[in-house]
Amino acid sequence: xxxxxxxxxxxxxxxxxxxxxxxxxxxxxxxxxxxxxxxxxxxxxxxxxxxxxxxxxxxxxxxxxxxxxxxxxxxxxxxxxxxxxxxxxxxxxxxxxxxxxxxxxxxxxxxxxxxxxxxxxxxxxxxxxxxxxxxxxxxxxxxxxxxxxxxxxxxxxxxxxxxxxxxxxxxxxxxxxxxxxxxxxxxxxxxxxxxxxxxxxxxxxxxxxxxxxxxxxxxxxxxxxxxxxxxxxxxxxxxxxxxxxxxxxxxxxxxxxxxxxxxxxxxxxxxxxxxxxxxxxxxxxxxxxxxxxxxxxxxxxxxxxxxxxxxxxxxxxxxxxxxxxxxxxxxxxxxxxxxxxxxxxxxxxxxxxxxxxxxxxxxxxxxxxxxxxxxxxxxxxxxxxxxxxxxxxxxxxxxxxxxxxxxxxxxxxxxxxxxxxxxxxxxxxxxxxxxxxxxxxxxxxxxxxxxxxxxxxxxxxxxxxxxxxxxxxxxxxxxxxxxxxxxxxxxxxxxxxxxxxxxxxxxxxxxxxxxxxxxxxxxxxxxxxxxxxxxxxxxxxxxxxxxxxxxxxxxxxxxxxxxxxxxxxxxxxxxxxxxxxxxxxxxxxxxxxxxxxxxxxxxxxxxxxxxxxxxxxxxxxxxxxxxxxxxxxxxxxxxxxxxxxxxxxxxxxxxxxxxxxxxxxxxxxxxxxxxxxxxxxxxxxxxxxxxxxxxxxxxxxxxxxxxxxxxxxxxxxxxxxxxxxxxxxxxxxxxxxxxxxxxxxxxxxxxxxxxxxxxxxxxxxxxxxxxxxxxxxx
Numbered sequence: 001x002x003x004x005x006x007x008x009x010x011x012x013x014x015x016x017x018x019x020x021x022x023x024x025x026x027x028x029x030x031x032x033x034x035x036x037x038x039x040x041x042x043x044x045x046x047x048x049x050x051x052x053x054x055x056x057x058x059x060x061x062x063x064x065x066x067x068x069x070x071x072x073x074x075x076x077x078x079x080x081x082x083x084x085x086x087x088x089x090x091x092x093x094x095x096x097x098x099x100x101x102x103x104x105x106x107x108x109x110x111x112x113x114x115x116x117x118x119x120x121x122x123x124x125x126x127x128x129x130x131x132x133x134x135x136x137x138x139x140x141x142x143x144x145x146x147x148x149x150x151x152x153x154x155x156x157x158x159x160x161x162x163x164x165x166x167x168x169x170x171x172x173x174x175x176x177x178x179x180x181x182x183x184x185x186x187x188x189x190x191x192x193x194x195x196x197x198x199x200x201x202x203x204x205x206x207x208x209x210x211x212x213x214x215x216x217x218x219x220x221x222x223x224x225x226x227x228x229x230x231x232x233x234x235x236x237x238x239x240x241x242x243x244x245x246x247x248x249x250x251x252x253x254x255x256x257x258x259x260x261x262x263x264x265x266x267x268x269x270x271x272x273x274x275x276x277x278x279x280x281x282x283x284x285x286x287x288x289x290x291x292x293x294x295x296x297x298x299x300x301x302x303x304x305x306x307x308x309x310x311x312x313x314x315x316x317x318x319x320x321x322x323x324x325x326x327x328x329x330x331x332x333x334x335x336x337x338x339x340x341x342x343x344x345x346x347x348x349x350x351x352x353x354x355x356x357x358x359x360x361x362x363x364x365x366x367x368x369x370x371x372x373x374x375x376x377x378x379x380x381x382x383x384x385x386x387x388x389x390x391x392x393x394x395x396x397x398x399x400x401x402x403x404x405x406x407x408x409x410x411x412x413x414x415x416x417x418x419x420x421x422x423x424x425x426x427x428x429x430x431x432x433x434x435x436x437x438x439x440x441x442x443x444x445x446x447x448x449x450x451x452x453x454x455x456x457x458x459x460x461x462x463x464x465x466x467x468x469x470x471x472x473x474x475x476x477x478x479x480x481x482x483x484x485x486x487x488x489x490x491x492x493x494x495x496x497x498x499x500x501x502x503x504x505x506x507x508x509x510x511x512x513x514x515x516x517x518x519x520x521x522x523x524x525x526x527x528x529x530x531x532x533x534x535x536x537x538x539x540x541x542x543x544x545x546x547x548x549x550x551x552x553x554x555x556x557x558x559x560x561x562x563x564x565x566x567x568x569x570x571x572x573x574x575x576x577x578x579x580x581x582x583x584x585x586x587x588x589x590x591x592x593x594x595x596x597x598x599x600x601x602x603x604x605x606x607x608x609x610x611x612x613x614x615x616x617x618x619x620x621x622x623x624x625x626x627x628x629x630x631x632x633x634x635x636x637x638x639x640x641x642x643x644x645x646x647x648x649x650x651x652x653x654x655x656x657x658x659x660x661x662x663x664x665x666x667x668x669x670x671x672x673x674x675x676x677x678x679x680x681x682x683x684x685x686x687x688x689x690x691x692x693x694x695x696x697x698x699x700x701x702x703x704x705x706x707x708x709x710x711x712x713x714x715x716x717x718x719x720x721x722x723x724x725x726x727x728x729x730x731x732x733x734x735x736x737x738x739x740x741x742x743x744x745x746x747x748x749x750x751x752x753x754x755x756x757x758x759x760x761x762x763x764x765x766x767x768x769x770x771x772x773x774x775x776x777x778x
Contacts, residue, residue: 055367055370057367057377059380060380060382060384060385060409061380061382062359062380062381062382063382063383063384065383066359066381066382066383066447066448067359069447069449070357070358070359070381070448070449071357071359072149072150072151072152072352072357073151073152073153073154073357073358073449073450074151074152074153074154074176074177074351074352074355074357075153075154075174075175075176075177075358075406075449075451076153076154076155076156076175076176076177076178076179076351076355077131077155077156077157077158077168077171077172077175077177077178077179077204078090078155078156078157078158078178078179078181079158079160079168079171079172079178079179079180079181079195079198079199080160080180080181080182080191080192080195081160081182081183081186081189081190081191081192081195081748082127082160082161082189082191082748083160083183084160084181084182084183084186084192084211084212085181085183085211085212085338085339086128086157086158086160086181087128087157088105088211088338088339089179089181089209089211089338089344090134090155090157091103091104091105091338092338092341092344093136093155093344093348094134094136095266095268096138096268096344096345096348097136097137097138097153097348098136098137099134099135099136099436103266103341105339120542121535121538121539121542127159127160127161128157128158128159128160128164129159129164129167129535130159130164130167130395131156131157131158131159131167131168131170131171131393132156132157132435132437132438133154133155133156133404133435133437133451133453134154134155134157134435134436134437135152135153135154135155135434135435135436135451136152136153136155137150137151137152137153138150138151138153138348138352139151140348140349140351140352140353141349142353143255143256143314143318143349143353144314144315144318146256149352151352153348153351153352154450154451156171156175156451158171160191161191161529161531161748162190162191162194162528162529162748162749162750162751163527163528163529163530163531163532163535164528164532165194165198165480165511165528166477166479166480166509166510166511166528168194168195168198169198169477169478169479169480170392170393170461170462170477171392171393172198172199172201172202172204173202173390173392173476173477174390174392174406174451175202175204176204176205176355176356176357176358176360176361176449177204177205177206177207177351177355177356178199178204178205178206178207179206179207179208179209179347179351180192180195180196180199180206180207180208180209180331181208181209181211182208182209182210182211182223182227183210183211183212183215183223184210184211184212184213184215184218184219184220184223184335185212185215185216185217185218185219185716186689186720187222187223187226188223188226188227188230188231189687189689189720189748190685190687190722190748190750191748191750192231193230193231194750196231196233200328201478202477203328203361203362205325205326205327205328205355205356206325206331207325207331207332207333207334207347207350207351207354207355208227208235208331208332208333208334209333209334209335209336209347210223210224210333210334210335210336211336211337211338212337212338212339213241213244213245213248213335213336213337213340213342213343214245214246214248214337214339214340214342215245216245217245217716217717218244218245219716220237220241220333220335221237222715224236224237224333227331227333233329233330233331234294234295234297234298234324234329234330234331235294235330235331235332235333236287236290236291236293236294236295236330236332236333237254237287237290237291237333237334237335238253238254238255238291238321238332238333238334238350239251239252239253239254239333239334239335239336239343239346240252240254240280240283240284240287240335241280241335241336242259242261242277242279242280248337248340248342249261249342250262250342250343251335251336251342251343251346252276252277252280252284253346254284254287254288254291255314255317255318255321256314257274257276257288258272258273258274259272259273259274259275259276259277260272260273260343260346261273262341262342262343262344262345266341267340267341267342267344268341270345270346292306292312292317293306294330295317295320295321295324295330298324298327298329298330299320299323299324299329299330301316301319301320301323302316302317302320318353318354321353321354322353322354325354325355325356326354326355326356326360332350332354334346334347334350357449358381358448358449359381359449362378363378363379363381363408364376364377364378364379365377365379365388365408365464365472365473365474366472366473366474366475367470367471367472367473368421368471368472368473369471377472379408379409379472380409381408381409381447381448381449382409382410382448383410383411383447383448384410384411385409385410385448386409386410386466386467386469386470386472387407387409387410387411387412387418387465387466387467388407388408388409388410388464388465388466388470388472388474389405389406389407389408389410389412389418389464389465389466390405390406390408390462390463390464390465390474391403391404391405391457391459391460391461391462391463391464391465392404392405392406392461392462392477393461393508394459394460394461394507394508395508396504396508400455400456401455401456401457401458402453402454402455403453403454403455403457403459404435404451404452404453405451405452405453405454405465406450406451407446407447407448407449407450407451407452408448408449408474409448410448410467411445411446411447411448412429412432412445412446412452412454413429413432413444413445414429414430414431414432414443414444414445415428415429415430416428416429416467417429417467417468418457418465418466418467418468419465419466419467419468420459420463420464420465421463421464421465421466421471421472421473422459422460422463422464422473423459423463425458426468427457427458429454429457430454430455430456431454431455431456432444432445432446432452432453432454433452433453433454433455434446434451434452434453435451435452435453440453460507461476461477461507461508461510462476462477462510479510479511480511480528480751481556481751482511482512482513482526482527482528482556483527483528483529483555483556483682483684483727483751484526484527484528484529484530484532484533484553484554484555484556484727485524485525485526485527485553485554485555485556486524486525486526486533486537486550486551486552486553486554487517487520487522487523487524487550487551487554488522488523488524488525488537488548488549488550488551489522489523489548489549489550490546490547490548490549491547491548491549492547495546497544497545497546498540498544498546498548500544501539501540501543501544501546502514502523502525502540505536505539511527511528511532512525512526512527512532512536513525513526513527514526520772522551524554526556528751529749530553533550533553537550553731555681555682555727555728556636556682557634557636557679557680557681557682557757557765558636558637558638558639558679558680558681558754559631559633559634559636559637559638559639559677559678559679559680560590560638560639560640560641560677560678560680561588561589561590561638561640561641561672561675561676561677562590562675562676562677562678563589563590563674563675563676564587564588564589564590564675565587565588565589565671565672565674565675566586566587566671567584567585567586567587567588567667567668567670567671568583568585568667569583569584569585569663569666569667569670569671570582570583570649570663571583571659571660571662571663571666573659578653578654578656579654580654580655580656580658580659580662581650581651581654581655581659582616582648582649582650582655582656582659582660582662582663583648583649583650583663584612584620584645584648584660584663584664584667585645585646585647585648586643586644586645586646586647586667587644587646587671588641588642588643588644588668588671588672588675589641589642589644590640590641590642590675591640591641591642592640593640600639600640600641601625601628601638601639601640601641601642601643602642602643603620603621603624603625603642603643603645604642604643604644604645605617605620605621605645606644606645606646607645607646607647607648611647611648611649611650612645612647612648612649612650612660613650613655615657616650616655616657616660617645618657619657619658619660619661619664620645620660620661620663620664622661622664623660623661623662623663623664623665623668624643624664624668626661626665627664627665627668627669627672628641631672631677632669632672632673632677633677633678633679633762633765633766633769634679634765634766634768634769635769635772636679638672638677639680639754643668678756678757678762679756679757679761679762679765679766680754680755680756680757681726681727681728681754681755681756681757681761682726682727682728682751682752682753682754683724683725683726683727683751683752683753683754683755684724684725684726684727684730684749684750684751684752685710685722685723685724685749685750685751685752686702686707686722686723686724686725686730686747686748686749687720687721687722687747687748687749688702688720688721688722688723688737688745688746688747689718689719689720689745689746689747690718690719690721690737690741690744690745690746691717691718691719691741691744691745692714692717692718692719694740694741694742694744694745695712695714695719695721697740697741698719698721698737698740698741698745699712699721701733701736701737701740702721702723702725705725705726705729705730705733706725706726706729706758707723707724707725707729708723708724708725709721709722709723710722710723710724724752726755726757727749727751728757728761730749733747734747
């Protein structure tokens with residue numbers, strides 16, 4: 001007969017358990033973590049009365065040479081909605097700064113394509129797929145003195161499609177400023193809102209550039225109002241256009257009070273005049289007054305001048321715009337047309353005048369030798385400080401892995417030794433380059449605040465590199481979860497190139513995931529949208545000569561629990577010799593997403609009295625996370641669940657880690673049935689733009705797909721409709737929209753959240769999953 005050791009908890013412990021179980025579900029995480037924190041604090045207080053004191057770090061001062069270099073350096077990104085003209089604008093910037101000799105259009109007839117769209121697929125489709133980095137020098141006109149000053153600018157051109165959002169995410173993580181490009185006709189669109197959210201996440205100051213002023217229906221004042229109302233940031237024009245649509249001739253600079261025209265071939269000559277055209281004089285005065293009012297709301301010094309009824313000088317106005325912009329309170333709005341080569345150079349002057357230099361942006365790192373709650377360590381862009389750099393993007397180059405890196409502190413030298421803070425590995429820098437799209441320029445060393453690339457260094461995206469003298473690590477970028485999956489199989493016999501391609505793409509793109517389905521034995525790829533996965537399948541064919549067939553897209557369903565359930569589960573297995581024994585007691589309950597943990601699942605251990613030895617607790621936790629991988633309703637991962645382990649029992653001989661892991665999985669599956677689980681589906685925010693005459697057809701089409709109309713706006717001859725629709729109902733929508741709008745409608749989608757599916761859909765999904773299960777498990 002099997003015997004086992006079991007310590008009954010005392011009555012006060014049981015009372016404590018029952019009082020805990022009476023708590024309501026939504027409070028689960030707060031109460032659990034609160035108990036855990038309280039008990040930990042008590043233990044710390046008993047063992048050590050001394051409070052934690054953070055260590056002191058040596059301080060480094062910027063030398064005169066550092067200050068001189070950093071003052072005239074800018075790291076900027078160009079971000080916007082699809083087809084707002086980001087790459088076209090970047091092409092003009094490179095031409096005017098002398099980095100390229102000729103301008104080539106995104107979908108040009110000369111079949112060359114824009115410099116920053118170096119991939120063959122990008123030139124074919126006319127879209128940006130990968131972010132591309134370059135650098136240039138610009139002789140800016142200083143707004144106060146009108147003198148010329150040379151600035152060094154690092155530029156990253158980013159994609160506009162939501163499918164490639166990780167490219168924008170990692171670019172903004174390492175930049176000190178950004179140009180938010182908006183279309184003068186379409187204004188603030190869905191992806192503009194996403195980019196705005198990403199800029200706020202990383203505290204990136206921005207200037208706005210209203211492009212396409214040559215288009216019929218261009219209205220910059222409506223767009224500026226949208227920036228204020230939809231993006232919730234104070235904004236005002238620092239320029240007024242001279243002429244509109246095809247009559248666009250130049251702009252009036254409201255800060256320096258000059259008329260600026262582009263003349264010569266491709267607008268290369270900038271002509272300034274003190275004579276403001278009569279046709280725009282009144283408008284310019286009104287807009288300058290509006291600029292002062294908007295600044296007064298966000299800048300104290302400007303507010304005081306306005307209260308005292310004083311007119312600010314140019315120097316005061318420039319200083320106020322810069323302060324408010326760097327402080328993330330204001331966005332100066334520039335106006336022009338990149339395709340017509342109008343007002344791009346004044347916008348570049350604005351980048352130099354109003355955006356932050358690397359020394360003005362607060363950058364912190366975490367000391368890995370200290371606890372996670374330790375205060376962050378500020379970094380200083382001093383060249384003689386210990387090296388700290390962040391690898392933010394990986395790319396497979398002709399000479400091996402190319403790692404893009406932003407140096408935050410210290411100097412990175414060719415042939416120098418650097419250490420990976422995550423793995424602790426020591427590596428030598430074999431080659432150091434500065435990137436110009438797909439071209440590169442070899443350099444010997446690079447200072448803080450610069451962006452460079454290194455070859456032959458094995459690492460992952462988001463790794464921190466140091467010189468070994470510090471233990472600093474920087475926070476990585478936010479990586480969204482994939483929303484769509486495809487089964488992929490190579491045509492014919494599988495070659496090593498198939499797995500080689502998938503491994504490379506996974507390493508380069510954190511939002512691209514690959515796994516093997518245990519039941520169907522199929523390779524499943526997951527990503528941010530149909531276009532995202534389609535591009536990778538096409539790249540496999542072109543770059544690795546692996547033609548693939550794909551299955552029907554699958555939606556990333558999830559499962560969750562809706563109520564609390566207790567468990568008291570005993571796992572026994574006697575097979576001769578040492579058997580398996582484990583008992584776990586506790587409950588599972590719903591949990592909301594925790595900002596502190598960065599997830600919506602948690603394991604909480606409140607076992608007292610040693611009823612489960614501490615060496616078995618990790619096995620219980622491992623069993624819980626393993627059980628979450630596959631729900632019993634549809635076989636999808638389980639989210640929003642908190643597992644509270646209260647008590648249990650063990651056997652001196654038969655208990656093992658495997659026994660406790662199996663007991664936890666069994667307990668979870670048994671309790672899961674009593675939690676009224678539901679299946680969740682991804683909900684997308686869909687924005688449709690179409691001519692006004694098709695409004696009823698578009699809204700009707702969205703209603704057919706169970707869409708909830710959030711907003712509808714009619715402007716001039718087109719309308720914009722925003723709706724929330726389940727991703728599962730959006731397949732085939734592009735062809736339906738083209739048919740309903742005579743090919744004139746377009747739409748964009750962005751993931752919003754997961755919501756429960758309808759009862760009939762849940763029943764269908766459960767039955768479909770049951771059919772795929774082996775007979776014994778049904």
